[in-house]
Amino acid sequence: MLEVRNLSMRFGGLLAVDQVSLNVQEHEIVSIIGPNGAGKTTVFNCMSGFYAPTGGEILFQGREIQGTPDYKISRLGLVRTFQHVRLFNKMTVVENLLVAQHRHLNTNLLSGLIKTPNYREREQKSLDRAAYWLDRVGLLELANREAGNLAYGQQRRLEIARCMVTEPQLLMLDEPAAGLNPAETRELNQLIISLKEDYRVSVVLIEHDMSLVMEISDRINVINQGKPLASGTPDEIRHNDDVIKAYLGEA
Amino acid sequence: MATQNIKHALFCAFITLLISFPILGLNLESAGTTLELTGADSATIVAILVAAIVVFLFQTFRDSILTAAGKMPKLNRWSDRQPMPQEKRLKLENLFMTLIMISALIWPFIVSRGSVDLSTLVLIYVMLALGLNVVVGLAGLLDLGYVAFYAVGAYTFALLSQYLGVSFWIALPAGALLAALFGLALGFPVLRLRGDYLAIVTLGFGEIIRILLNNWTSLTGGPNGIGGIPDPTLFGMEFGRRIKEEGNISFHDFFGIPYDSTHKIIFLYLIALVLAFISFLAIRRLMSMPVGRSWEALREDEIAARSLGLSRTGVKLSAFTIGAFFAGFAGTVFASKQGFISPESFVFLESAIVLAIVVLGGMGSQVGVILAAIAVTILPELAREFSEYRMLIFGAAMVLMMVWRPQGLMPMRRVHINLQKQE
Numbered sequence: 001m002l003e004v005r006n007l008s009m010r011f012g013g014l015l016a017v018d019q020v021s022l023n024v025q026e027h028e029i030v031s032i033i034g035p036n037g038a039g040k041t042t043v044f045n046c047m048s049g050f051y052a053p054t055g056g057e058i059l060f061q062g063r064e065i066q067g068t069p070d071y072k073i074s075r076l077g078l079v080r081t082f083q084h085v086r087l088f089n090k091m092t093v094v095e096n097l098l099v100a101q102h103r104h105l106n107t108n109l110l111s112g113l114i115k116t117p118n119y120r121e122r123e124q125k126s127l128d129r130a131a132y133w134l135d136r137v138g139l140l141e142l143a144n145r146e147a148g149n150l151a152y153g154q155q156r157r158l159e160i161a162r163c164m165v166t167e168p169q170l171l172m173l174d175e176p177a178a179g180l181n182p183a184e185t186r187e188l189n190q191l192i193i194s195l196k197e198d199y200r201v202s203v204v205l206i207e208h209d210m211s212l213v214m215e216i217s218d219r220i221n222v223i224n225q226g227k228p229l230a231s232g233t234p235d236e237i238r239h240n241d242d243v244i245k246a247y248l249g250e251a
Numbered sequence: 252m253a254t255q256n257i258k259h260a261l262f263c264a265f266i267t268l269l270i271s272f273p274i275l276g277l278n279l280e281s282a283g284t285t286l287e288l289t290g291a292d293s294a295t296i297v298a299i300l301v302a303a304i305v306v307f308l309f310q311t312f313r314d315s316i317l318t319a320a321g322k323m324p325k326l327n328r329w330s331d332r333q334p335m336p337q338e339k340r341l342k343l344e345n346l347f348m349t350l351i352m353i354s355a356l357i358w359p360f361i362v363s364r365g366s367v368d369l370s371t372l373v374l375i376y377v378m379l380a381l382g383l384n385v386v387v388g389l390a391g392l393l394d395l396g397y398v399a400f401y402a403v404g405a406y407t408f409a410l411l412s413q414y415l416g417v418s419f420w421i422a423l424p425a426g427a428l429l430a431a432l433f434g435l436a437l438g439f440p441v442l443r444l445r446g447d448y449l450a451i452v453t454l455g456f457g458e459i460i461r462i463l464l465n466n467w468t469s470l471t472g473g474p475n476g477i478g479g480i481p482d483p484t485l486f487g488m489e490f491g492r493r494i495k496e497e498g499n500i501s502f503h504d505f506f507g508i509p510y511d512s513t514h515k516i517i518f519l520y521l522i523a524l525v526l527a528f529i530s531f532l533a534i535r536r537l538m539s540m541p542v543g544r545s546w547e548a549l550r551e552d553e554i555a556a557r558s559l560g561l562s563r564t565g566v567k568l569s570a571f572t573i574g575a576f577f578a579g580f581a582g583t584v585f586a587s588k589q590g591f592i593s594p595e596s597f598v599f600l601e602s603a604i605v606l607a608i609v610v611l612g613g614m615g616s617q618v619g620v621i622l623a624a625i626a627v628t629i630l631p632e633l634a635r636e637f638s639e640y641r642m643l644i645f646g647a648a649m650v651l652m653m654v655w656r657p658q659g660l661m662p663m664r665r666v667h668i669n670l671q672k673q674e
């Protein structure tokens with residue numbers, strides 16, 4: 001469903017991403033790994049429309065989307081989380097989920113001001129969806145807390161729930177396990193698998209936690225210094241000499 | 252630490268001397284055809300020295316003074332309490348608003364004519380502050396040129412009535428809509444700007460409008476302003492002693508009561524009250540609607556908002572447009588209240604005052620903003636003797652507020668939303 005062909009991104013003199021290709025099928029978890037500064041986040045930024053890539057193509061369901069503004073890409077069903085959690089901190093947990101659904105709501109001012117039945121119905125629907133996902137990630141009790149006051153692990157889960165209420169087809173997670181303790185990482189693991197199995201979304205995952213990556217990925221892409229290094233199943237990657245060298249070299 | 256404190260304090264005292272001595276300690280006096288520089292009397296010199304010493308002492312012991320100040324009882328004990336259940340809060344809020352509305356309705360009939368006039372002004376500022384609260388408090392867009400939209404509303408009415416003889420009731424929506432249109436027009440060039448840059452461009456916009464009004468003499472009368480703006484009518488009844496327009500009757504004739512000039516003032520007050528109340532309700536509703544939430548989302552994190560499909564263009568433009576709309580309302584009422592307007596009523600200071608109201612009240616909090624609007628408009632009137640020091644007191648109050656309650660009088664509280672567990 002997603003195909004990235006020879007993606008390049010240049011920042012002035014720095015070629016942060018060089019000829020990276022990637023493809024994601026329906027209901028599949030694909031990981032991108034690589035040492036720090038390899039260009040993983042930059043690939044995400046190009047895919048989600050934050051940067052217009054300087055070269056290459058990105059096709060989402062057969063449509064070229066490189067250079068399309070970010071908010072339009074997310075409306076196509078391609079939603080992401082961030083390496084550093086980006087919640088609406090002063091808003092409550094539910095409100096975070098409601099905002100995410102507002103592009104589904106008809107934002108007609110008048111129907112909202114006089115509260116037409118149709119408007120109420122849609123509002124109730126988005127409340128129900130929010131409640132469902134809060135329950136799913138274990139935050140229903142905290143629904144009316146300010147998002148900024150949640151514990152770090154809870155914020156991470158809220159960010160994923162906020163993507164899921166938009167009913168995406170492809171979810172991009174940038175280091176979702178960073179800063180989580182082992183128990184939380186296991187939970188996250190379960191959650192990501194269930195997103196694929198139960199909700200039929202595809203996931204692109206950037207992660208440094210190798211055990212997590214090896215366990216849940218269907219396929220893995222390795223990038224090093226902006227260049228594609230290897231790609232294949234977890235087993236192939238585990239035994240790939242180039243990959244071992246790159247990681248040992250870094251360590 | 253201590254030496255650094257003293258160094259800093261000495262520096263501050265020096266700055267105090269440097270600023271106040273030339274301003275207060277030296278006088279220019281005209282001696283015949285030339286100017287003469289004379290020193291001030293010794294009392295002034297002593298006062299300047301005392302001021303410098305006070306600054307020195309304050310800065311030396313600043314930390315301990317500020318901690319002591321922090322321990323002082325809170326200005327508003329309510330503001331830090333836990334959120335209360337939604338039903339209770341709604342009930343309380345409705346009760347509070349009903350009480351306020353009832354007393355506001357009785358008010359003009361028990362106080363003097365001057366007080367009613369002042370109250371109308373307060374209500375105009377309430378409308379302005381509620382509107383700016385949308386732009387600054389909710390959407391987080393620092394707008395320093397808000398007075399421009401107020402001016403657009405006022406001038407729309409003035410010009411329409413002067414050239415086309417349009418009445419208040421038609422000019423009211425026209426002024427608000429035209430102001431909203433100007434809000435939209437300002438929104439476009441500043442879409443990409445944030446923070447300081449946005450503040451400077453909006454400041455410039457405010458000045459452009461004022462200077463335009465000042466210089467387009469053929470249309471606006473320039474600095475001479477526009478007079479003879481008509482009063483609002485009640486179902487075609489006029490409030491003047493004599494009828495101005497053919498076919499109308501006057502209020503006092505219709506009811507067979509003697510003419511009283513306060514009728515008109517009370518009527519204007521009531522119009523302003525109703526409009527302010529409508530603004531309050533409309534904005535409160537907007538806050539819990541998709542638009543309102545996306546304003547806040549944009550303020551909290553623009554990148555995250557965009558990644559969820561909110562278009563920055565749409566959200567920012569709607570904030571500017573709706574904020575400007577209410578300023579247009581306020582402007583039309585103002586023009587009608589004054590009967591005469593000139594560019595002098597729309598200087599930067601007005602923007603600053605409305606912004607101060609929003610900050611003092613607590614960004615995003617409607618009740619806080621209303622309270623602050625009342626305080627900021629009425630206090631200077633009560634302290635007439637100090638009118639020369641008005642800005643000084645104002646500045647001092649702002650500094651104190653920022654030390655004690657940086658979040659404002661009544662910080663915004665989140666709305667509690669009840670959710671049902673979904674299977």
Ligand SMILES: Nc1ncnc2c1ncn2[C@@H]1O[C@H](COP(=O)(O)OP(=O)(O)OP(=O)(O)O)[C@@H](O)[C@H]1O
Pocket residue numbers: 011014016034035036037038039040041042043083
């Ligand atoms: N906006 C930008 N302007 C200039 N250089 C950038 C920009 N964004 C990223 N880079 C550079 O591109 C390179 C790749 O950065 P990127 O954030 O994609 O790495 P990463 O693989 O996500 O690393 P990490 O594992 O630390 O998150 C880095 O050298 C970074 O400094």
Ligand SMILES: [Mg+2]
Pocket residue numbers: 040041042083
């Ligand atoms: Mg990264």
